[in-house]
Protein backbone atom coordinates (compact mmCIF):
# COMPACT_ATOMS: atom_id res chain seq x y z
CA UNK A 235 0.00 0.00 0.00
CA UNK A 236 1.06 3.59 -0.68
CA UNK A 237 1.03 4.52 3.02
CA UNK A 238 3.61 1.85 3.83
CA UNK A 239 5.80 2.71 0.84
CA UNK A 240 6.32 6.21 2.19
CA UNK A 241 6.92 5.01 5.73
CA UNK A 242 10.28 6.28 6.92
CA UNK A 243 12.38 5.41 9.97
CA UNK A 244 11.68 8.95 11.21
CA UNK A 245 7.96 8.12 11.30
CA UNK A 246 8.66 5.21 13.65
CA UNK A 247 10.71 7.51 15.89
CA UNK A 248 7.86 10.02 15.71
CA UNK A 249 5.30 7.42 16.82
CA UNK A 250 7.54 6.13 19.63
CA UNK A 251 8.13 9.68 20.90
CA UNK A 252 4.41 10.52 20.86
CA UNK A 253 3.62 7.25 22.67
CA UNK A 254 6.29 8.00 25.30
CA UNK A 255 4.96 11.53 25.72
CA UNK A 256 1.39 10.26 26.13
CA UNK A 257 2.58 7.65 28.63
CA UNK A 258 4.30 10.31 30.79
CA UNK A 259 1.32 12.65 30.57
CA UNK A 260 -0.94 9.74 31.62
CA UNK A 261 1.44 8.88 34.51
CA UNK A 262 1.27 12.48 35.70
CA UNK A 263 -2.50 12.80 35.68
CA UNK A 264 -3.28 9.21 36.76
CA UNK A 265 -5.29 9.19 39.98
CA UNK A 266 -6.07 12.93 39.80
CA UNK A 267 -9.23 14.68 38.63
CA UNK A 268 -7.23 15.78 35.60
CA UNK A 269 -7.40 12.22 34.20
CA UNK A 270 -11.04 12.75 33.17
CA UNK A 271 -10.14 15.98 31.37
CA UNK A 272 -7.19 14.21 29.73
CA UNK A 273 -9.38 11.36 28.46
CA UNK A 274 -11.99 13.89 27.26
CA UNK A 275 -9.37 15.76 25.26
CA UNK A 276 -7.96 12.59 23.70
CA UNK A 277 -11.50 11.52 22.65
CA UNK A 278 -12.32 14.94 21.12
CA UNK A 279 -8.96 14.95 19.31
CA UNK A 280 -9.58 11.48 17.87
CA UNK A 281 -13.09 12.47 16.69
CA UNK A 282 -11.62 15.62 15.12
CA UNK A 283 -8.98 13.59 13.25
CA UNK A 284 -11.70 11.18 12.10
CA UNK A 285 -13.90 14.00 10.78
CA UNK A 286 -10.86 15.42 8.93
CA UNK A 287 -10.16 12.04 7.40
CA UNK A 288 -13.80 11.58 6.35
CA UNK A 289 -13.85 15.19 5.08
CA UNK A 290 -16.83 16.14 7.25
CA UNK A 291 -16.08 19.83 6.75
CA UNK A 292 -18.49 21.46 9.19
CA UNK A 293 -17.88 19.22 12.19
CA UNK A 294 -14.13 19.19 11.67
CA UNK A 295 -14.07 23.03 11.48
CA UNK A 296 -16.03 23.32 14.73
CA UNK A 297 -13.87 20.75 16.51
CA UNK A 298 -10.71 22.31 15.04
CA UNK A 299 -11.70 25.74 16.42
CA UNK A 300 -12.54 24.17 19.76
CA UNK A 301 -9.15 22.47 19.97
CA UNK A 302 -7.37 25.70 18.94
CA UNK A 303 -8.95 27.72 21.76
CA UNK A 304 -8.77 24.68 24.03
CA UNK A 305 -4.95 24.83 24.01
CA UNK A 306 -5.06 27.99 26.13
CA UNK A 307 -7.68 26.50 28.44
CA UNK A 308 -5.44 23.44 28.82
CA UNK A 309 -2.48 25.47 30.01
CA UNK A 310 -4.69 26.94 32.74
CA UNK A 311 -6.35 23.65 33.73
CA UNK A 312 -3.12 21.64 33.74
CA UNK A 313 -0.90 24.33 35.22
CA UNK A 314 0.23 22.07 38.10
CA UNK A 315 0.76 19.04 35.87
CA UNK A 316 2.74 21.00 33.26
CA UNK A 317 4.94 22.31 36.05
CA UNK A 318 5.46 18.79 37.41
CA UNK A 319 6.21 17.50 33.91
CA UNK A 320 8.86 20.15 33.26
CA UNK A 321 10.40 19.48 36.68
CA UNK A 322 10.42 15.76 35.90
CA UNK A 323 12.32 16.43 32.65
CA UNK A 324 14.66 18.89 34.36
CA UNK A 325 15.55 16.47 37.13
CA UNK A 326 16.12 13.37 35.01
CA UNK A 327 19.50 11.71 35.20
CA UNK A 328 20.42 12.92 31.73
CA UNK A 329 19.59 16.52 32.49
CA UNK A 330 21.59 16.31 35.70
CA UNK A 331 24.70 15.25 33.83
CA UNK A 332 24.86 11.51 34.36
CA UNK A 333 25.52 8.72 31.89
CA UNK A 334 27.41 9.80 28.77
CA UNK A 335 27.94 13.29 30.18
CA UNK A 336 29.08 12.30 33.64
CA UNK A 337 32.71 13.13 32.99
CA UNK A 338 31.94 16.65 31.88
CA UNK A 339 31.29 19.26 34.53
CA UNK A 340 29.12 21.83 32.75
CA UNK A 341 28.12 23.89 35.74
CA UNK A 342 28.17 24.13 39.52
CA UNK A 343 24.93 22.15 39.69
CA UNK A 344 26.57 19.04 38.30
CA UNK A 345 28.68 18.57 41.38
CA UNK A 346 27.58 15.94 43.89
CA UNK A 347 25.52 17.44 46.70
CA UNK A 348 27.56 16.94 49.77
CA UNK A 349 25.01 15.79 52.36
CA UNK A 350 25.64 13.49 55.29
CA UNK A 351 22.72 11.20 54.40
CA UNK A 352 23.50 8.85 57.30
CA UNK A 353 23.18 11.64 59.88
CA UNK A 354 19.83 12.73 58.43
CA UNK A 355 18.45 9.18 58.26
CA UNK A 356 19.70 8.21 61.73
CA UNK A 357 18.00 11.30 63.14
CA UNK A 358 14.76 10.41 61.28
CA UNK A 359 14.85 6.81 62.58
CA UNK A 360 15.36 8.01 66.12
CA UNK A 361 12.64 10.66 65.85
CA UNK A 362 10.30 8.02 64.43
CA UNK A 363 10.95 5.73 67.39
CA UNK A 364 10.08 8.43 69.92
CA UNK A 365 7.19 9.75 67.78
CA UNK A 366 8.66 13.16 67.12
CA UNK A 367 7.27 14.71 63.93
CA UNK A 368 9.72 16.21 61.44
CA UNK A 369 9.74 17.75 57.99
CA UNK A 370 13.10 18.07 56.25
CA UNK A 371 13.52 19.58 52.78
CA UNK A 372 16.76 18.95 50.92
CA UNK A 373 17.60 21.38 48.14
CA UNK A 374 18.83 20.09 44.83
CA UNK A 375 19.06 22.53 41.91
CA UNK A 376 15.96 24.73 42.32
CA UNK A 377 16.42 27.66 44.69
CA UNK A 378 14.36 27.52 47.91
CA UNK A 379 14.79 31.21 48.76
CA UNK A 380 11.06 31.87 48.19
CA UNK A 381 10.13 29.64 51.13
CA UNK A 382 13.15 30.26 53.33
CA UNK A 383 12.01 33.82 53.92
CA UNK A 384 9.04 32.53 55.95
CA UNK A 385 11.33 30.85 58.51
CA UNK A 386 14.44 31.58 60.56
CA UNK A 387 17.71 31.66 58.68
CA UNK A 388 20.69 29.80 60.13
CA UNK A 389 23.85 28.09 59.04
CA UNK A 390 24.69 24.95 60.97
CA UNK A 391 26.53 21.88 59.75
CA UNK A 392 24.18 18.87 59.52
CA UNK A 393 24.57 16.44 62.39
CA UNK A 394 22.23 14.04 64.11
CA UNK A 395 21.91 15.68 67.58
CA UNK A 396 21.17 19.10 66.07
CA UNK A 397 18.52 17.67 63.73
CA UNK A 398 16.83 15.89 66.61
CA UNK A 399 16.95 18.85 68.96
CA UNK A 400 15.38 21.17 66.38
CA UNK A 401 12.33 18.91 66.07
CA UNK A 402 12.18 18.05 69.78
CA UNK A 403 8.62 18.88 70.85
CA UNK A 404 9.56 21.49 73.44
CA UNK A 405 12.03 23.22 71.13
CA UNK A 406 11.00 26.66 69.93
CA UNK A 407 12.18 25.67 66.44
CA UNK A 408 10.20 22.45 66.03
CA UNK A 409 7.24 23.88 64.09
CA UNK A 410 7.29 23.96 60.28
CA UNK A 411 9.98 22.62 57.96
CA UNK A 412 13.77 22.54 58.04
CA UNK A 413 15.72 23.38 54.89
CA UNK A 414 19.03 21.66 54.19
CA UNK A 415 21.37 22.91 51.48
CA UNK A 416 24.51 20.91 50.73
CA UNK A 417 25.47 19.84 54.25
CA UNK A 418 24.06 22.84 56.10
CA UNK A 419 20.78 23.51 57.87
CA UNK A 420 19.96 26.90 56.37
CA UNK A 421 16.47 27.54 57.77
CA UNK A 422 13.99 26.21 60.30
CA UNK A 423 10.30 26.94 61.05
CA UNK A 424 9.73 27.35 57.31
CA UNK A 425 6.14 27.42 56.02
CA UNK A 426 5.84 25.42 52.82
CA UNK A 427 3.18 25.55 50.11
CA UNK A 428 0.62 22.81 50.67
CA UNK A 429 -0.41 20.57 47.77
CA UNK A 430 -3.90 21.01 46.32
CA UNK A 431 -3.98 17.35 45.28
CA UNK A 432 -7.21 15.68 46.43
CA UNK A 433 -6.29 12.03 46.06
CA UNK A 434 -4.18 11.75 49.19
CA UNK A 435 -5.15 9.28 51.93
CA UNK A 436 -6.84 11.01 54.87
CA UNK A 437 -4.22 9.81 57.35
CA UNK A 438 -1.79 12.28 55.80
CA UNK A 439 -2.23 15.74 57.26
CA UNK A 440 -0.62 19.09 56.62
CA UNK A 441 2.97 18.01 57.29
CA UNK A 442 2.79 15.45 54.48
CA UNK A 443 0.81 17.80 52.25
CA UNK A 444 3.51 20.45 52.69
CA UNK A 445 6.19 17.91 51.66
CA UNK A 446 4.16 17.09 48.54
CA UNK A 447 3.61 20.81 47.87
CA UNK A 448 7.27 21.85 47.90
CA UNK A 449 8.40 18.87 45.82
CA UNK A 450 5.68 19.66 43.24
CA UNK A 451 6.96 23.20 42.85
CA UNK A 452 10.70 22.50 43.03
CA UNK A 453 13.06 19.56 42.49
CA UNK A 454 13.82 19.40 46.24
CA UNK A 455 13.57 16.13 48.17
CA UNK A 456 11.56 15.88 51.39
CA UNK A 457 11.65 13.54 54.36
CA UNK A 458 8.69 13.42 56.71
CA UNK A 459 8.63 11.70 60.08
CA UNK A 460 5.07 11.15 61.21
CA UNK A 461 4.33 12.15 64.77
CA UNK A 462 1.41 9.73 64.81
CA UNK A 463 2.95 6.57 63.35
CA UNK A 464 6.69 7.26 63.45
CA UNK A 465 6.80 6.30 59.76
CA UNK A 466 9.40 7.97 57.53
CA UNK A 467 8.09 9.13 54.15
CA UNK A 468 10.33 10.08 51.26
CA UNK A 469 8.78 12.56 48.84
CA UNK A 470 10.05 13.56 45.40
CA UNK A 471 8.39 15.29 42.41
CA UNK A 472 5.14 15.67 44.36
CA UNK A 473 4.85 11.93 45.04
CA UNK A 474 5.62 9.50 47.82
CA UNK A 475 8.58 7.31 46.85
CA UNK A 476 8.13 3.68 47.92
CA UNK A 477 10.96 1.85 49.64
CA UNK A 478 11.19 -1.38 51.61
CA UNK A 479 14.14 -0.95 53.95
CA UNK A 480 16.10 1.95 55.39
CA UNK A 481 19.12 0.81 53.38
CA UNK A 482 17.07 1.09 50.20
CA UNK A 483 15.94 4.57 51.24
CA UNK A 484 19.57 5.54 51.92
CA UNK A 485 20.52 4.36 48.43
CA UNK A 486 17.60 6.21 46.82
CA UNK A 487 18.48 9.51 48.50
CA UNK A 488 22.17 9.14 47.72
CA UNK A 489 21.32 8.45 44.08
CA UNK A 490 18.92 11.40 43.89
CA UNK A 491 21.60 13.70 45.25
CA UNK A 492 24.35 12.58 42.89
Ligand SMILES: Nc1ncnc2c1ncn2[C@@H]1O[C@H](COP(=O)(O)OP(=O)(O)OP(=O)(O)O)[C@@H](O)[C@H]1O
Pocket residue numbers: 367368369408409410411424425426427428437438439440441442443444459460461462463
Ligand atom coordinates in the same frame (compact mmCIF):
# COMPACT_ATOMS: atom_id res chain seq x y z
N1 LIG B 1 2.54 24.40 55.34
C1 LIG B 1 3.36 23.86 56.25
N2 LIG B 1 4.69 24.07 56.14
C2 LIG B 1 5.54 23.53 57.02
N3 LIG B 1 5.16 22.77 58.07
C3 LIG B 1 3.86 22.53 58.23
C4 LIG B 1 2.89 23.07 57.32
N4 LIG B 1 1.67 22.66 57.73
C5 LIG B 1 1.87 21.92 58.85
N5 LIG B 1 3.17 21.83 59.15
C6 LIG B 1 3.79 21.12 60.28
O1 LIG B 1 3.13 19.88 60.45
C7 LIG B 1 2.76 19.74 61.80
C8 LIG B 1 1.64 18.75 62.01
O2 LIG B 1 0.68 18.79 61.01
P1 LIG B 1 -0.33 17.56 60.85
O3 LIG B 1 -0.54 16.85 62.14
O4 LIG B 1 -1.51 18.09 60.11
O5 LIG B 1 0.54 16.64 59.87
P2 LIG B 1 0.43 15.12 59.47
O6 LIG B 1 0.76 15.06 58.01
O7 LIG B 1 -0.85 14.50 59.96
O8 LIG B 1 1.68 14.50 60.23
P3 LIG B 1 1.72 13.57 61.52
O9 LIG B 1 1.59 12.17 60.97
O10 LIG B 1 3.08 13.87 62.05
O11 LIG B 1 0.60 14.00 62.43
C9 LIG B 1 2.47 21.14 62.24
O12 LIG B 1 2.59 21.25 63.65
C10 LIG B 1 3.57 21.90 61.56
O13 LIG B 1 4.79 21.85 62.31
